[in-house]
Amino acid sequence: ADAPVFVAVDLGATSGRVMAGRVGGPGRSDLGALDLTEVHRFPNRPVRLPGGLRWDVLSLFQGVLDGLGRAARTYGDVASIGIDSWAVDYGLLDADGQLLGNPYHYRDTRTEGVGERVGRTVPAGELYRITGLQHLPFNTVFQLAAASGSAQLAAARTLLMIPDLLTNWLTGSVGAEATNASTTGLFDARAGDWSHALMGRLGIDRSLFPPIRRPGDAAGTLLPYVAAETGLPQSTPVTAVASHDTASAVAAVPATGPGFAYVSCGTWSLAGLELAGPVVTEASRAANFTNELGLDGSYRFLRNVMGLWLLSESLRTWGDRGLPADLEPLMAGAARSQPFAALVDPDDPSFLTPGDMPARIAAYCVRTGQRPPTDPAATVRCILESLALAHRATLRTAAELSGTDIRVVHLVGGGSRNELLCQLTSDATGLPVVAGPAEATALGNVLVQARTRGLVGDRSDMRRLVARTQRLRRYAPRGDARAWSEAAARIGLG
Ligand code: LRH
DSSP states (O other), rough: OOOOOEEEEEEOEEEEEEEEESSSTTOOOOOOOOOEEEEEEEEOOOOOOOOOOOHHHHHHHHHHHHHHHHHHHHSSSEEEEEEOOOOOOOOOTTTTTTTTTTOOOOTTTTGTTTTHHEEEHHHHHHHHHHHHHOOTOOOOOHHHHHTTTHHHHHHHEEEEEEHHHHHHHHOOOOOEEEHHHHHSEEEEETTTEHHHHHHHHHTTGGGOOOOOOOOEEEEEEOOOOHHHOOOOOOEEEEOOOOOBBBHHHHHHHOOOOOSSSEEEEEEEEEEEEEESSSSOOOOHTTTTTTTEEEEGEEEEEEEEEEHHHHHHHHHHHHHHHTTTOOOOHHHHHHHHOTTTTOOOTOOGGGGGSSSOHHHHHHHHHHHOOOOOOHHHHHHHHHHHHHHHHHHHHHHHHHHHHHHHOOOOOEEEEEGOOOOHHHHHHHHHHSOEEOOOTTTHHHHHHHHHHHTTTTTSSSHHHHHHHHHHHHOOOEEEEOOOOOHHHHHHHTTTTT
């Protein structure tokens, strides 16, 4: 018989993917095998309504069903299905279990200034000591505070994070997967469970939050209408994976020893370390480092860097204007552009919401006394060098705050395909960079499912398997370390 097929549904901010993964199994190498095939890919296009920016969650679910249908036609049965997506966003269900409206997009502006308001009830330092979470304006706790008093929230009986919502539509089961729950700002990082005390103080109804389930837990089998629509047997199990995409990605980082840092690079660059326990010192709060729950009780000590969002929003803007917006020639142009001509702090709040990114970058440059980039290729150069500088600053701070030595940087996710970004990250950090796999998130999703069948062991086993089977690229630091230090100082990332 062939190795069992595991289906990973991975929803990102710009596209959704349904992937089929095979792990080990009879007739395959004793050393273990791991391969991943894309079954279906569909766009994720948020929609602006009078009430704000929303996810088109119905079209995402249709994309999932289409992908499952294709998997059924290609493979017959599948061993199990797992769903992961971006963090912090949620859908609300009414007393009949029906979705109340389209989930808000975390880039919606309704949370502006809400963090400060919440801080008057629970001071930021206290919130941090309980949740270990970095302050991001869109953390679920702030979204709920922004929604306070709304008719929708009043009618809500259940809150489901995006992967849990789609799991509910596939199986009818209701649960809250732990890694994603840890990004809400309502989760006790040390206890590994919802903080009912915090909910009470903030006037958030604790009965909205379903019981926690852990990666590897069963999450039900397909409802009859899903089986009919996809052609998969009704008995097909859905498995809770590390449903926060970053948790799945870091689980599949192909590190083969200690002393590694990672940059999970896509729409965001999540840059940091994996630790055995949370670091919730005043210094880590001041540096805005987060402690998100990872697989098997590990912690991701990291900071969100604005990531390739700066590039994708720029490409979108140029495309809308009829300017050349093909990535390849722009990357070639960026590689030839003058180094360090213009630099930005990628985490400047002006870059967070959708809009004309090249104009915002130019405005940042003017504001900081720099000559703005003169053409799209120079803008791309500015974005990539600035990201490399933010990776450098973030990893240095992570090492300092946790007392760890970094020997190698693993750059995973879609950004690992960007050779210039990988090289610049190596140059800026002065460290070797191992790039890939680009689909680390889907691999992490598959591996957690495979583990429930005993096909792979603990985290280090998973990582060795990824390292042995996936194509990786290595970059060594080049260039002038002093020039990078000076560049970092120019934008306050020194
Ligand atoms: C990356 C990610 C990240 C969160 C952000 C909202 O996709 O999950 O870890 O901070 O989306």
